[in-house]
Amino acid sequence: MPKTHTLADAKREQRRAYWTLVLPGFLIYISVMAFPTIFSIFLSLSDYSGGKLFGGKPVHLVGFKWYQNLFSDEYFYLALKNNMWIVFVSVFGQIPLGFFLAYVLYRGIVKFADFFQTMIYLPTVISTVVIGILWKSFFAPYGAFPELVRLFNPQYEYGISNHPMLPVLFVILWMYTGMYLIIFIANLQKIDSAVIEAARIDGATEGQTLRYIILPALSGVLVTTAILAISGSLKSFDLIYVMTAGGPANRTSVLSIYMFDKAFKGAPRYPLANAISTVMVIISFILIGLTKWVEKKFGGRE
Amino acid sequence: MRDVKDTRSTRARINLGLTYAVMIFFTVMAIYPLIWLAMNSFKTTTEFQLNKLGIPRDWVLVNYQDAWVRGKFPSLILNSIIYTGITTVATLIFSFMAGFAFAKIPNKATKYIHGSFIIGLLLTLQSIMVPLFLIINWVGLYNSRLGVLIPYIGIAMPMGIYLGTEYIKAIPTALIESARIDGATYMKIFIAIIVPMAAPVGVTVAILTVTGTWNEFMLINILTSSDALKSLPVGVQKFAGALSSDFGKQFAALVIGLIPMLLFYMFFRKEITKGVAAGAVKG
Incomplete structure (x- = not known):
């Protein structure tokens, strides 16, 4: 008998329903994501050195000591430089390549588009750990890579590489290009194909159609993929941890590996590790802000 | 000419x-x-x-025979199924529930709570890894299934909330109002109307959660130490990564490690590519 419900009853039921629906997810989210994020900043400013979190040795705030520590460590800059290389390869390698492949498939220039797409995307779904060990064995001195090079250059001798980041960057390009292919194809398919056909009938070349119709329609997606690439690059951990663990002599270290080593290798240095992760978040916000600024300045006009 | x-x-x-x-x-x-x-x-x-x-x-x-037995693959695969299955189901339920509330039940708190989930889309695992490790230790969940599952669910929530809320918003409010007039409670509406109508976006959320959770390596590696709790990626890394000269076995272990995802991809190729495109919303 809904008629007997008063307005206040209905309001109360509504409020109770709202919180019953929201709270389970929200509490989990708060406790494993929101709170740890804030806690991380607090830790980076403290002198916590392991042991009981509450009720153990008293924890004091020590200001920006760990940040100073960090900025005077040459390994921090080495890791940062490697991260920037990954950002570079992602933004200027994966995205253009992914776009090119998506464009060829979308325009129906080749047959078997479905087959090409399925195969090129395949590496992305496989666990990074499997990929990392596979390539580690492939590039190893006793692996297949030296053999393969010797097919073309019989004099090739395996030596310690002067550029240990090169294989890592190659694998990153290999693994994730398919993801950008998928994103671009999905967004290309949203463009009204009548517009493209009309332009072609009016005599626009393939290049002009691309330049004046397709690229402008995708400018928003380009920015989104750039942001994905930047934040993904700064996060890269699994692949490098498995392939090189940052070696030889930290030369393939990245910020996340550097942080992991400080927190979980040897004597734990949690405040320093949290200073690193805070710096990582700040860098990623700066780079994302920069991307948005570039978009505003140079493109994105409807 | x-x-x-x-x-x-x-x-x-x-x-x-x-x-x-x-x-x-x-x-x-x-x-x-x-x-x-x-x-x-x-x-x-x-x-x-x-x-x-x-x-x-x-x-x-x-x-294969060697790697299967010595790598303890049956238990690794079972563990991965447990982690991925429970995380996916819980993420679906919780994010649909909250998404329904955000989209269709007016409340002043929505702006802030929904907003905090959206910020979560930008948070990285790195920034919570160390504090999470300390907190899980502190509450006594280190090296337990629950200590892995709760973080996994929390990490998958922002994407589920984002996609779920957007989708449920598009369900006609008139449907819900007429059910309300007929005396249905919000819980009944959730089960009878929202869940069936939001099933398509549920597939997307499930795909993203399954691929993300199945391949997750960094967190579970630091949150557990016992063999019995390891997931497939951790097991493969510990077993195959250590076989630096026994290549045959290492390669077999890697193939076993990639087969589940390969099968998943073969069966859900269309849904996976759709999900990836839908999930590319960060920023």
Whole structure:
């Protein structure tokens, strides 16, 4: 008998329903994501050195000591430089390549588009750990890579590489290009194909159609993929941890590996590790802000 | 006139040929390493050392038998299924519930709570890894299934909330209002109307959660230490990563490690590509 419900009853039921629906997810989210994020900043400013979190040795705030520590460590800059290389390869390698492949498939220039797409995307779904060990064995001195090079250059001798980041960057390009292919194809398919056909009938070349119709329609997606690439690059951990663990002599270290080593290798240095992760978040916000600024300045006009 | 047309079509044909060559090149690049891996998993380690690039002379299965038993793969796969299954189901339920509330039940708190989930889309695992490790230790959940599952669910929530809320917003409010007039409670509406109507976006959320959780390595690696709790990626890393000279077994372990995702991809190819495109919303 809904008629007997008063307005206040209905309001109360509504409020109770709202919180019953929201709270389970929200509490989990708060406790494993929101709170740890804030806690991380607090830790980076403290002198916590392991042991009981509450009720153990008293924890004091020590200001920006760990940040100073960090900025005077040459390994921090080495890791940062490697991260920037990954950002570079992602933004200027994966995205253009992914776009090119998506464009060829979308325009129906080749047959078997479905087959090409399925195969090129395949590496992305496989666990990074499997990929990392596979390539580690492939590039190893006793692996297949030296053999393969010797097919073309019989004099090739395996030596310690002067550029240990090169294989890592190659694998990153290999693994994730398919993801950008998928994103671009999905967004290309949203463009009204009548517009493209009309332009072609009016005599626009393939290049002009691309330049004046397709690229402008995708400018928003380009920015989104750039942001994905930047934040993904700064996060890269699994692949490098498995392939090189940052070696030889930290030369393939990245910020996340550097942080992991400080927190979980040897004597734990949690405040320093949290200073690193805070710096990582700040860098990623700066780079994302920069991307948005570039978009505003140079493109994105409807 | 004819000449012009001829040269043009020749050029077009060359261009087309080149395009095919490029596409085939990238396809071969993408799958050759995997084929190389699969082929070598059937060689004995001795044969691999002599023949690193060719097909096996004798196809042997002994690597698989060894790796399956010594790598404890049955328990690793079972664990991964448990982690992924529970995380996916819980994420779906919680994010649909909250998404329904955000989209259809007016409340002043929505702006802030929903907003905090959206910020979560930008948070990285790195920034919570160390504090999470300390907190999980502090509450006594270190090295337990629950201590892995709760973080996994929390991490998957922002994407589920984002996609779920957007989708449920598009369900006509009139449907919900008429059910309300008929006296249905919000819980009844959730189960009878929202869940069935939001099923398509549920598939997307499930796909994203399954791929993300199944392949997750960093957190579970630091939150557990006992063999019985390891997931497939951690087990593969500990077992295959340590076999630096027993290649046959290492390759077999890697193949076993990639088969579940390969099957998943084969069955849900369309849904996965759709999900990836839908999930690319960060920023």
